Amino acid sequence: MERELFNLKRHDITVETIIRNPAPGKFYEDAIKYDPGSVITDNGALVVRSGKRTGRSPADKRVVKTDGIEENLWWGDINIPLDEHTYKINHRRAIDYLNTRERLYVIDGFAGWDPNYRLKVRIIAERPYHGLFMHNMLIRPTQEELAEFGEPDFVVYNAGKFPANTYTEGMTSDASVDVNFKTNTMVILGTEYAGEMKKGIFTVMHYLMPKKDVLSMHCSANEGEDNDVALFFGLSGTGKTTLSADSSRKLIGDDEHCWSEDGVFNIEGGCYAKTINLTEEHEPEIFNAIKFGTVLENVVYDPVTRKVDYKDVSITQNTRASYPIEYISNSKIPCMAGHPENIIFLTYDAFGVLPPVSKLTPEQAMYHFISGYTAKVAGTEMGVTEPQATFSACFGAAFLVWPPARYAEMLAEKMRKHGAKAWLVNTGLTGGGYETGSRIDLKSTRAIINAIHSGKLDKVETVKDDVFGLSIPTSCPDVPADILIPRNTWGNADKYDQQAQKLGQLFNRNFEKYKEESSDEIIAAGPKI
Structure with missing residues (x-):
């Protein structure tokens, strides 16, 4: 009624x-x-406009x-x-x-x-x-x-x-x-x-x-067949939603979670996915979730066929789809699971410096969690062609209420207590900087994530990065070995070193505001310039 x-x-x-x-x-x-x-699309979703904002x-x-x-x-x-x-x-x-x-x-x-x-x-x-x-x-x-x-x-x-x-x-x-x-x-x-x-x-x-005493987190989460849980942290454009929507694993949630003494639980009953350049080939789970009951915000559609053009960003690049989590075929209902085995920090490094994957010490995990780094390529309208570093504490500063160190300390405590491993995964550039590099292909990134889930990546030999101190695997199943060590992918090693120093300086400069509330061990886990 x-x-x-x-x-x-x-x-x-x-x-x-x-x-x-x-x-x-x-x-x-x-x-x-x-x-x-408001209109209804050919697949039954409701298209709406959010006004000037x-x-x-x-x-x-x-x-x-x-x-x-x-x-x-x-x-x-x-x-x-x-x-x-x-x-x-x-x-x-x-x-x-x-x-x-x-x-x-x-x-x-x-x-x-x-x-x-x-x-x-x-x-x-x-x-x-x-x-x-x-x-x-x-x-x-x-x-x-x-x-x-x-x-x-x-x-x-x-x-x-x-x-x-x-x-x-x-x-x-x-x-x-x-x-x-x-x-x-x-x-x-x-x-x-x-x-x-x-x-x-x-x-x-x-x-x-x-x-x-429950840690709230801006992350996605999924669970494997062996009940192994993984958390994915990352800012917009790093692949958080895409990589957690894995057909071989159950989706716990795509954006907001809590970690209590009993395990992980989703805060939400739905997903809010970006739809820019969405295709069934690359993101089938999200593509197929867009149907009756789904809200499509600010997308452009053909007025005759009612088909949505996900490439058209004439209204905004922030086109979105909101749908119940049950619309993801492999979602886990209720959206609760045990304690995570792997914590994955995703970054899009447009400088081409960070490796496709590296294993973090607990101190490095706290440093990178507090830093919350990704990079975006600057617009060319003012002649700027270099990437811009973006830092967002805890990979979601806009939503924090307590100081970032409080959330970081809670994460460290829970990781130690439950034996979770931390990884830094770069979904950005390889083989050079913005002008010469290319994006690490999604197939390789998925293979890296699969190797983390299976535990295989935890057993391979690693080498130490000179600036960031990262432990870089020298091999990974189904990933070309020649892309794993970023310095080796650049045509000019000296230019790589210069770029690495530059990015390290940006990290250190950003972390200055968190030093007072961070331990000496966490501070020491930053880049060495």
Whole structure:
């Protein structure tokens, strides 16, 4: 029943038509009726537009600073403080706007597959697209669980169509995403990008879980036939989603996980995959998950055939697909597993310096975890042709709440306790820098990952890298040996040495801000210049 006597008066919302946890088909019907620009593709997915913002607005994210919030949070550019009075203004603005709508959608679901740690989440939104998105991304309760849901632990008020007042103190634009850990609420104004809701809940879990001695992580995870679990950390473009969606292994989740005393569990009930240049040949699991019930954001399609052109980035390069994790044929339900055997840090090194794979000591693992390195090739519009190093603490700085060292220490402790091994895998360039190198082919990277899973790579001879101190395997099954030692792949070894020194300096410069809270052993695990 759509109305089922459910109301939001407890949230100061008086709209009469409240549609709570409907079937996906209802979202489709309402999107076509009420949400201009929504269409159904030839394979049944729902195409939507997120408005002028096609990605997150990190500069507009705020955390409310109250007496009940610890002073030692990671305050700064990531967690920008907001006073309680301003939050009340934004909250009131959102409530007043939502009360002008003819209908609202409520999604009640869970964050966290482990019942011992899961969070009851309520989403209140006006767009059918936002409702279907969070229907996919939260863990969907059964009808019995929904009937007994009770009061939520956390509420998201999505008034994204209505702008923040730019004259309100603390506002940097007409968008504002505010998290309040005292009232357990979140307000979204001025941005319709659905990822703000997903990542907002992730931020909440990043705050709550470490307080329970549970490590929250921005990573994907899968499990082999022998119940061996692997975690994949990596920034956008490094292959985290692609490499974890392995047809020979069960997918636990593609983006957000926790590691408790009992093992690993997924935070989400769905996947949020990039679709730029998506093909069935290279990413069959993701390609085949795009069907009825899937939300496609900001993609371009043929208006006659309704076929999507995944190469067309005229709207944005951040084209996305949101779908229930069950749409991955080899997903593991419930999304829980034992303790990881392998921790894999993925990086796209556009400098062509880092090896395709190296084994890390515990200290090196902490160093690279805190660093969170990848590289992107700069745009050519200003004549810049050199790659740009990108560092994001814990491979997800935008979502951290506590200082990075706290998460790193928890990871180190759990790795030591459960005997997990750490690896650095470069999915970027080999054979030279940006101008002369080529990307390590996906076939070789998959073979490297398979050798890690099987344990074969742990038994081969290694050599030490001079600058980064990495232990580099000299052989790997189904991988050409001549690509494993990066210095040997360059036509000019002196140029490689210069590039390695340059990248090492960038690492060290970035790590300066973490030295005070890091041990001497972790600091010593960095590059030697």
